Amino acid sequence: SQQGEEDPQALSIQEGENATMNCSYKTSINNLQWYRQNSGRGLVHLILIRSNEREKHSGRLRVTLDTSKKSSSLLITASRAADTASYFCATDKGGAQKLVFGQGTRLTINP
Amino acid sequence: GAVVSQHPSWVICKSGTSVKIECRSLDFQATTMFWYRQFPKQSLMLMATSNEGSKATYEQGVEKDKFLINHASLTLSTLTVTSAHPEDSSFYICSARAMTGGLVEAFFGQGTRLTVV
Numbered sequence: 553s554q555q556g557e558e559d560p561q562a563l564s565i566q567e568g569e570n571a572t573m574n575c576s577y578k579t580s581i582n583n584l585q586w587y588r589q590n591s592g593r594g595l596v597h598l599i600l601i602r603s604n605e606r607e608k609h610s611g612r613l614r615v616t617l618d619t620s621k622k623s624s625s626l627l628i629t630a631s632r633a634a635d636t637a638s639y640f641c642a643t644d645k646g647g648a649q650k651l652v653f654g655q656g657t658r659l660t661i662n663p
Numbered sequence: 664g665a666v667v668s669q670h671p672s673w674v675i676c677k678s679g680t681s682v683k684i685e686c687r688s689l690d691f692q693a694t695t696m697f698w699y700r701q702f703p704k705q706s707l708m709l710m711a712t713s714n715e716g717s718k719a720t721y722e723q724g725v726e727k728d729k730f731l732i733n734h735a736s737l738t739l740s741t742l743t744v745t746s747a748h749p750e751d752s753s754f755y756i757c758s759a760r761a762m763t764g765g766l767v768e769a770f771f772g773q774g775t776r777l778t779v780v
Contacts, residue, residue, distance in 0.1 A: 592754070592776065593773075593774065594669075597768070597769075600766070640707070650709050650712060651769050653699075
């Protein structure tokens with residue numbers, strides 16, 4: 553069963569604005585990952601944040617992790633039309649265990 | 664990073680027939696692979712964990728006799744949808760873990776879009 557919950561489920565903003573997506577989970581984790589999926593396509597790995605990290609940056613992406621609240625956020629700054637996609641968080645207990653995906657946020661960037 | 668190749672990328676089949684989807688780890692060995700299913704506008708739901716040389720572990724509610732998994736080698740896992748029905752139409756994605764940069768990461772295939780008519 554999915555343990556991650558993401559909000560909002562859908563987000564529509566203007567190009568150039570920042571987009572923030574949130575993810576909550578229920579159990580302890582080794583790390584948390586964010587993925588992007590364009591419509592009908594496979595997953596693209598965006599960023600991984602370990603349980604002992606609080607914030608991580610990669611280009612226009614900023615991810616935070618609050619293990620006490622069991623939540624994470626993904627911020628995309630200066631959004632572009634090409635950022636339009638669904639974004640999923642996935643929790644990882646490490647080792648050979650499965651990733652558990654959140655429900656996802658459908659992001660639409662309007663030109 | 665490591666590469667996971669999935670084939671076919673799309674398939675259309677008639678109701679009642681069986682369809683086989685392959686998942687290969689191209690440059691690493693994977694003792695464990697994962698099969699996910701994704702319905703339109705929904706998230707990825709884990710179906711089963713494929714274990715090399717042993718039986719797959721199915722998630723609750725997934726029919727093991729309908730979704731046959733074979734992990735006969737360290738680089739190949741197959742998912743066979745038997746007696747497919749229109750409700751099996753979905754996007755199927757496999758995943759395998761590999762060590763990169765000292766960290767075990769998950770890598771995903773491109774996905775297979777199955778349409779049962």
